[in-house]
Amino acid sequence: MTVDILGRAGQVRAAGECAPRSARDPVNQPMINNWVEALGDANPIYTSEAAARAAGHPGVVAPPAMIQVWTMAGLHGRRAADDPLQIMTALLDEAGFTSVVATNCEQTYHRYLRVGEHLRMTTALEDVTGPKRTALGDGWFVTTRNVWYSGEEPVAEMRFRVLKFAPGPAAAPAGADAVRPVVSRDTAFFWEGTAAGELRIQRCGACGTLRHPPGPMCPSCGADDPGYVLASGRGTVFSYVVHHHPPVPGRTVPFVVALVELEEGVRMLGGLVGVDPGEVRIGMAVEAALTRVDDGLTLPDWRPAR
Amino acid sequence: MIGPGTALPAMTVEATPTFVVATAVATRDFQDVHHDRDAALARGSKDIFVNILTDTGLVQRFVTDWAGPAARVHDIKIRLGVPCYAYDTLHFSGEVTAVDGDRVTVSVIGRGSLGDHVSGTVTVSGVTP
Amino acid sequence: MTGIGGRAAVVGIGATEFSKDSRRSELKLAAQAVRAALADAGLRPADVDGLVTFTMDTNTEAAVARELGIPQLRFFSRIHYGGGAACATVQQAALAIAAGVAEVVVCYRAFNERSGHRFGQFSTALASAPTSSGVDASWSYPMGLGTPGAQVAMVARRYMHVTGATSEDFGRVAVADRRHAATNPKAFFYGRPITLAEHQASRWITEPLHLLDCCQESDGGVAVVVTSAERARDLAQPPVLVRAAAQGSGPDQFVMTSYYRDALTGLPEMGIVANQLWAQAGITAQDVDVAVLYDHFTPFVLMQLEELGFCPRGEARHFVADGGIEIDGRLPVNPHGGQLGEAYIHGMNGIAEGVRQVRGTAVNQVARVEHVLVTAGTGVPTSGLVLGR
Numbered sequence: 047m048t049v050d051i052l053g054r055a056g057q058v059r060a061a062g063e064c065a066p067r068s069a070r071d072p073v074n075q076p077m078i079n080n081w082v083e084a085l086g087d088a089n090p091i092y093t094s095e096a097a098a099r100a101a102g103h104p105g106v107v108a109p110p111a112m113i114q115v116w117t118m119a120g121l122h123g124r125r126a127a128d129d130p131l132q133i134m135t136a137l138l139d140e141a142g143f144t145s146v147v148a149t150n151c152e153q154t155y156h157r158y159l160r161v162g163e164h165l166r167m168t169t170a171l172e173d174v175t176g177p178k179r180t181a182l183g184d185g186w187f188v189t190t191r192n193v194w195y196s197g198e199e200p201v202a203e204m205r206f207r208v209l210k211f212a213p214g215p216a217a218a219p220a221g222a223d224a225v226r227p228v229v230s231r232d233t234a235f236f237w238e239g240t241a242a243g244e245l246r247i248q249r250c251g252a253c254g255t256l257r258h259p260p261g262p263m264c265p266s267c268g269a270d271d272p273g274y275v276l277a278s279g280r281g282t283v284f285s286y287v288v289h290h291h292p293p294v295p296g297r298t299v300p301f302v303v304a305l306v307e308l309e310e311g312v313r314m315l316g317g318l319v320g321v322d323p324g325e326v327r328i329g330m331a332v333e334a335a336l337t338r339v340d341d342g343l344t345l346p347d348w349r350p351a352r
Numbered sequence: 353m354i355g356p357g358t359a360l361p362a363m364t365v366e367a368t369p370t371f372v373v374a375t376a377v378a379t380r381d382f383q384d385v386h387h388d389r390d391a392a393l394a395r396g397s398k399d400i401f402v403n404i405l406t407d408t409g410l411v412q413r414f415v416t417d418w419a420g421p422a423a424r425v426h427d428i429k430i431r432l433g434v435p436c437y438a439y440d441t442l443h444f445s446g447e448v449t450a451v452d453g454d455r456v457t458v459s460v461i462g463r464g465s466l467g468d469h470v471s472g473t474v475t476v477s478g479v480t481p
Numbered sequence: 482m483t484g485i486g487g488r489a490a491v492v493g494i495g496a497t498e499f500s501k502d503s504r505r506s507e508l509k510l511a512a513q514a515v516r517a518a519l520a521d522a523g524l525r526p527a528d529v530d531g532l533v534t535f536t537m538d539t540n541t542e543a544a545v546a547r548e549l550g551i552p553q554l555r556f557f558s559r560i561h562y563g564g565g566a567a568c569a570t571v572q573q574a575a576l577a578i579a580a581g582v583a584e585v586v587v588c589y590r591a592f593n594e595r596s597g598h599r600f601g602q603f604s605t606a607l608a609s610a611p612t613s614s615g616v617d618a619s620w621s622y623p624m625g626l627g628t629p630g631a632q633v634a635m636v637a638r639r640y641m642h643v644t645g646a647t648s649e650d651f652g653r654v655a656v657a658d659r660r661h662a663a664t665n666p667k668a669f670f671y672g673r674p675i676t677l678a679e680h681q682a683s684r685w686i687t688e689p690l691h692l693l694d695c696c697q698e699s700d701g702g703v704a705v706v707v708t709s710a711e712r713a714r715d716l717a718q719p720p721v722l723v724r725a726a727a728q729g730s731g732p733d734q735f736v737m738t739s740y741y742r743d744a745l746t747g748l749p750e751m752g753i754v755a756n757q758l759w760a761q762a763g764i765t766a767q768d769v770d771v772a773v774l775y776d777h778f779t780p781f782v783l784m785q786l787e788e789l790g791f792c793p794r795g796e797a798r799h800f801v802a803d804g805g806i807e808i809d810g811r812l813p814v815n816p817h818g819g820q821l822g823e824a825y826i827h828g829m830n831g832i833a834e835g836v837r838q839v840r841g842t843a844v845n846q847v848a849r850v851e852h853v854l855v856t857a858g859t860g861v862p863t864s865g866l867v868l869g870r
Contacts, residue, residue, distance in 0.1 A: 077378075084378035085406065086365070087413040091421050101422045102478075110425045111412040114405055118380035148404050152429035225605055225627065227619030228612075258741065259620045265733075285639035285745060287631055288688035294603045294625050300685075303626045305635055305740050313741050315624050323688075328642045341468065345623060 051186060054137055055174035063168040064128040066195065069116040072164040073108050081112055107158040113194055113202045114153075117167040130171035131208070134188045138210040143177075143185050150189075150207040156200060163196045172205065185211025224296035224339045232262045235274055240344035245277040245334045247312055258312035279334035280351065281306040284313055288323040296339075302326055306348055320349040354456060354479060356448055360418045363444040365410060367464070372400050372438050379405035389438075399437040407432065407470045411460050414444045419456075420480040426455070430472035440464040454478065486761040489575035490713035490720035491868065493522025493706035494833040499669055499824030502596040503700035511540040511591035512548035514702035518587060519549075522706040523717030529706075531556035531586030533573045535566040535827065538590055545589065556583035562736060563600075564775060564858025565750075567828030568866040572726035574707035584708060590829040591702030599698050603627045614736065621738050629777060630695055631687040632737040633860060637780035638689055639745040643795070646783060648689055650798035652680035654779040655693045655821055657806050662818025665844045669697055670822045694779040696820035703829035705836065721839040724852065724869040725761035729753030730862035737860045746795070748781065748788045751856065754865040755789045762867040764852055766790035769867075771838045771847045772812055773831040773855040776819040781859040786812075789854070808845055816845035828857045835868045 071077065075093075082092050090097030091107055098106045108116075119125065125132040135146070159165075169192050176186030192204040229237050239246035248260035252269030263270045286304040293299070304318040304326070318326060319335060331351035338344045365371070369389075376386035381403045384391035392400045408428050416423055436442055446460035454477040462470040495517025497503065497510050511534075519526060526549040532542040533556075542557035556577045560566035567590070574586035594600060608622030609615060621627060626635065640646060659675045662668035675693060683692040713720035731749030733742040743749070759765055766789055774785050783797035791812055792800040800806070806814035817823045817834040824830055835853040837843040857864040 080378040081409070084371070084374040085409045085413055087409065087416075089413070089416050089421055097421055109409065109412065111405075111409040111428060112379075114408075115379045118405075120380055121382045148432050150429075150431050151404055151408060152427065153408060154427040155425060158424070225603075225608055225623045225625075227623045228609060228615035229619070230616045233616055233619065259617070285635050285642070285740075287626065287634040287638060288685070289625060289628075289631050290685040290687060292602050292628060294627065295605055297625045300688075301625055303621075303624055303631070303635070305639075305745075315621050315626060315738075315740065317624050328638070341463075343623070347624075 051137060051141060051174065051176070055134065055171065058130050058133050058171045061130070063170045063193070064126060064130060066166040066168045067117055067126065069165040069167070070120060071116070073116060073159050073161050075106065075161055077115065078106075078108055078112065078161075081109060081115065103158060104160065106161055108161070110155040110158065110202070111153070113155065114204065116165045117194065130169055131188065131190045134171065134174060135210065138186055138188070143210040143212050145182070145211050146208050147182065147211070148206070148208050149187070150205070152205040154203045156202060159196065159201060165201070166195045168193050168195070180209060180211060182209065183211040185209045224343060225294075226343055233260055236260060237344075239274070240336050240346055243336060245279055245336065245346055246274040247277050247308070247310055248272050249275045256310055256312050258314050275310070277308055277310055277334065281308040281314075281332055281348070283318070283326065283328050283330045283332060285328060286318060286326050288326070304332065304348055306332055314346060317345060317347040318349070319347050354448055354481070355451055358448040360414065360446040360458065363414045363417060365442040365444070367402055367436050367438060367440045367442060369400065369438040372402055375406040375409070376403050379403060379409070381405055397435065397437070399439065401438065402436040402469075404432065407462070410442070410444070410462065411470065411472060411474060414446060414460055415458050415474045415476055418481050419476050419478070422480050423476045423478045426475040426477065428472065428474050430470050432470060433468040434464065434466040436464045436469045440466070442469060449473070484761050485572075485575045485579045485723070486725050486763070487722050488710055489578045489707050489723045490710045491571065491705050491723065491832075491836050492708050492713045492716045492718055492720060493518040493520075493524065494704070494836050495519070495521050496703045496826075496830065496833060497591070497701050499667065499699050499701040499826065499830070501669075501698070501700060503593055507591050507593055507597070508540045508544055508548065510593070510700070510702035511538070511545050511589050511704075514591055514704040515545060515549055515587050515589050518704035518706045521718060524585060524706060526551045528585045529587055530554060531574060531577055531583035533558045533560070533570040533586060533588045535559060535563070535570070535590055536561045537563055537566070537827075538592070540589075540591060556586060560864075562858065562861040562863070564777065564827045565861035565863035567775070567832060567857035567864065568726060568855055569728050569857065569864035571705065571707055571723060571832060571866055572728060572864060575723045575726050578707065578709050584712065586707045587704055588707065588829070589702065589704040590827050592827070593700045594825060595698040595700050597700070601628060601630065601695070601698055617735055617738070628687065629737060630690050633778040633780060634687040634690045635740060636745055636860070637778070640780060640784060641689060643744060643746045644798065645795075646798045648691065649677060649681065650783065650801060651694050651779040652677050652691070653801045654776065654782045654806070655680050657801070658776060658815050658819040658821040661808065661816050661845055662822025665818050665823055667844070668818040668823040669699065670818060690778060690780075696777045696825045699824040699826060701824055701826050703826045703833055705829070705832055719840055721836045721868050722870065723866060725758040725867035726864070727754045727757035727761065728862070728864045729757070734862060736862070739860070746784070748784050748859055750861075750863050751785055751788045751859060751865070754856070754863055758854070758865050758867050762852065762869070764867065769812065769852050769854045770850045771816060771835070771853045772814045773817075773835050773853065774814055774819070775828050775831065775856045775859050776815060776821050777825065777858070779821070782814070785856060785859060789856075808847060813847045816843055816847060831855050832866065835866065839868050839870060
């Protein structure tokens, strides 16, 4: 099936704003009350005249984030035939990109709205890009721009982006299939350290012996209250491998894993990045290069020393 | 003194089914995936889930709870991550990233059990925490 | 001779065929191997009162006993650490027999390691166990090092650096094993010897290891029957005495990743096993006539030759290059083809070969065999046996 997505997008974009859609109701207190009640928002300027005036408003104002609420289509509403998002959605459905997910919503409020104001909203197509390989599947990003008017005055704007995608094989999101460490009470300090940008080496609280991998009790003196020191982040390659097969979750082969001897004397295993696998040598100087996989995991990788 | 790095007080929201449905209706969003569990399952979702208009509202509330009633919200820009299904708990955290005269930019993350649900920035003025 | 040495004997061995797809359950493989071993020994299931296997085996002693119709068990035990358990199963049996706890103990191992769960694949589950093993694995798996080949490759690279050994030196082990397998009809690689050039041309698994440095992945089961030396005299086969049986775990020991100790060029846990074996059997390395060395990866065969005292440190490559491990060499190694050539049954097929060499019934029989050394998994807490007449 050939659908000229970019060509059609160009036409829609050139058409500019569609006909404005009027809000069903003016900005009103009951809907504001419902909203603040549901969201648990206790800001008094939305419900109390006195509080609103104290805050410098002429009276009660609507929560800025409600802007879109006023012009929602409602329970039986339908988008207008000339709605740019509606047109692009139909087109991409036809091209096989049948699923949709919103990715970005950016609202700008020019001023606060008072009860009684009656809004209208226009929609224009801002951009269509694709096809892109995403975590969900191949798809197109469609960006629209809405403007809300009170009378002829623009009072708020929104840029809204959706991904229309064909569900199926696609790249996994970063970190989704990364192998995660089992973190125990004895090793948590290490992983908290990498997350905080620190490479920590366990140090016995009694005899001061450094140790990696860490454990609960010092094999040298028997003390069981270890602390840690920060590694300088410098070391040399003690040994290394170049992995080709079989596949490893979250990795692209070939990749290098190195056993690094830190200048503090302990050894530590980590990925060796930023180097051609063929250039790695035992004894080469390396420095720590913590790799943040996601919020839950930062790996103690290494790279050639600069 | 507010400056880059100033942390906002954490906010926790229990996304009960009642919360998901009440906020969807209060934002006039009647898409079935926000109130009809059977429909949500049929569409491949794990459960009903929080809608986007509510995310924007929660991010606003998180910031104004800290910034005070006198504050003015100028913009809210959010990026949507993993869904927040019913029965999940959202943990909001944030910090000031920039101060330009009276205007303060705050970065916000709302995290659920599946990961980052919403992240973004909010610009406010008249902050009186 | 001290301790348990010589007080127990292997009186029966049995196995299924070795294949890439057994097309039957692991329990069926176990039951068939045990039944075959009992038949070899001239014993009935009702004679068995003890069963020993690996913690990794998926077939419980109770299930195997049930299938065999063994009416009662008085002793059952399992050994940990993967292939390191192999010889220790026989040690368990010998200990139980020496202590009078059991009289006839069968050691077994059966799996669909090729058609079912393949150990050579990256196992995320292994790295996420909420145990000390899971915590240990967290120092390597998240970094991308989590396959046995990669774990051995890290040690092999350092060994090459320190000793000057090359990939070709590793390859000579593979060539010898495959040459032996080529004349063993039970071997998967029967009739298929390889050349050093083929080894060098085989694809990388984890540098510095080529595909042909790695053992096979196999389906199959092996069982051995152990009883007292006394009772062994009256059974079907000539008794093969357990002259020595030992376990060993070394300093700062990890499972496959003992990267944080010493020079990384030895296998200290195997040295601990060797010292006990020589003391129990009252022999030295020079008295060993055949060695069945655990060969999941070729570099560890070289390192074992050194650790066990067959040659000085760092010189195994010369020992191997001179034809030292051929059938007619100074130390015939793995005459059945080893796990590189016959099959990978977690070291248990090596014990069976040791028994055949002592009996004099091996397909590649070495002349005048008094003592056979059998070792278990390397890079892990391990075990070893000296079998003899």
